[in-house]
Amino acid sequence: MMGQKAPSPSGGGQGGGYYDYPVVRRPVWTWEVPAYFWLGGLGAGAFITASLAQTFGSADDRRIAADGYYIAAAALVPCAPLLIADLGRPDRFHHMLRIFKPLSPMNLGAWTLTALTPFAFARAVSHAADTGLLHGPLRALARLVPRRLVELTGSLLGLTLAGYSGVLLGATNVPLWAKSKLLGGLFMASALSSGSAAVTVQAARGGEPETTLHRLATIESAASLGEMAVLAGYLVQSGKTARPLMNGRYAAPFWLGAVGGGTLLPLVLHGVARRHHGRTLRSLSTVAAVCTIAGSLVLRWSIFEAGKDSSEDQAASFDLSKA
């Protein structure tokens, strides 16, 4: 014993692995991916909320919620460019559609986005014809859109688009994304809360019947409550694997932005707004809904970025692969 530091019994790493090298490779994706998840989810959520209102709502609900189709169409526009920008070879983006392979969530998502976008536009155009935004032959053309069919098909595609993103991240070996099976459900809830919030914002703009606004706020709050429940389950299942999210550099945006400002605050604000009328109701509802929408972005972004750090967590990788 020369007083020299002896190499540790295994490979030199604290956790018994090979030095401190990660087991899996760090994902190469950048900010475009969470931005797309957010917009795609918001668009899908708005389309679903608007369609539910068409089927189950009152005449006022139907008229007001149909503005959600504008939001859906607008939110879906930047999605494909964001996805293409993130490719290593953007000039080959169309290779995504050279095969149909639903086993790959990435392929399923590319097809779903491609299919949903025209449906969202068709329904938005049809709504524009109803409200008198279109005239003459354009209006006659827009009237031809088979609404019920577009609403139903679009809603199913929307559920797929809102629901696959968390599954895509989960279908990897990144510990923070894969350890819990609930990430797909969490992103789905976040998509629906942000999508319904976008419809709430629209409804709060004019002097609409307050009962409709109340109902939209209730739907949004239900989605937020569901999101809280799924998030709690996700964090419990992830356990120690969630370290990069709970205490890392993404802890502040996650707790303050996604949980506090993005979910709890809107729940409280909607509760308070309910006791008011007129302008106060509308302002509070708008603020709450905007917080929900922003929180949804912060949620995707913080889990996405913390996941990249988690891929370098050797101990978490071994934990994921325990027999």
Next chain:
Amino acid sequence: MIDGYKRLMNLEQPPAPKKAKGFFTDTSLCIGCKACEVACKQWNQLPADGFAITGNSYDNTGHLGATTWRHVQFIEQAKANGSRQEQRWLMMSDVCKHCANAACLEACPTGALVRTEFDTVYVQQDICNGCGFCVPACPFGVIDRVPKESTFEVGTAHKCTLCYDRLKDDMTPACAKSCPTASIQFGDVEELQRRARERLGELKARGESTARLYGMPEGTEAQEVGPLHAFFLLLDKPETYNLPEVPRLPRKTMAERYGWSAAVGFGFAIVAALVLRGGRQ
């Protein structure tokens, strides 16, 4: 008509399947010369990794990556034995495992990743659009995407091809050809598995009690990703070599993940429908 379509789309008949080829990497024979790393880089014309000194024994390569398809690990072990220390130096040449159920291949949305006639996993460079999904899908951290500011096949995913071009001409892959100790053995997977079992028996008889095979059909590591067509004889537990105990195949849990997603989605639809109905007198 189908023939005409195939001509039009330039579709070729896939080559007839051949016997599965693979590597048996016997780490008990590895001397850490890195000839495999060099031979691989030379044959496949991969750029150098630079001159970074990691400080981790003789390993200045670090890990497998887009332009590093063989990686020799150096594991220095010391164990107190009474008043003196017993030293052990483990070396292992890591490589793509060419899994029977490959996570990268299943993740690939473009069909760029294919299974060849030799039952190996291969990235078609003219198809890959660099979506990057295979990178975190691989449970072994093998495949990677070349950065956009590189000089080599920019933006697409790369990994060991098991020297597909050499296999086509009945040649041995460069790494196995260059290995001076037969630590890397190339051949038919079945034959290699037989040889591996025999070698393990020999080592056990000599008292190497911790020796084990990693990637055989009966191993726990084959539970999800299936037998590895590039498999290993290890002298310590898999974690020591940064190998996962049970490499996870994302497909296995996908249905459950979609299930939760759907449950939340339809749950929301029901609640929203009830709320809206309540407002319709």
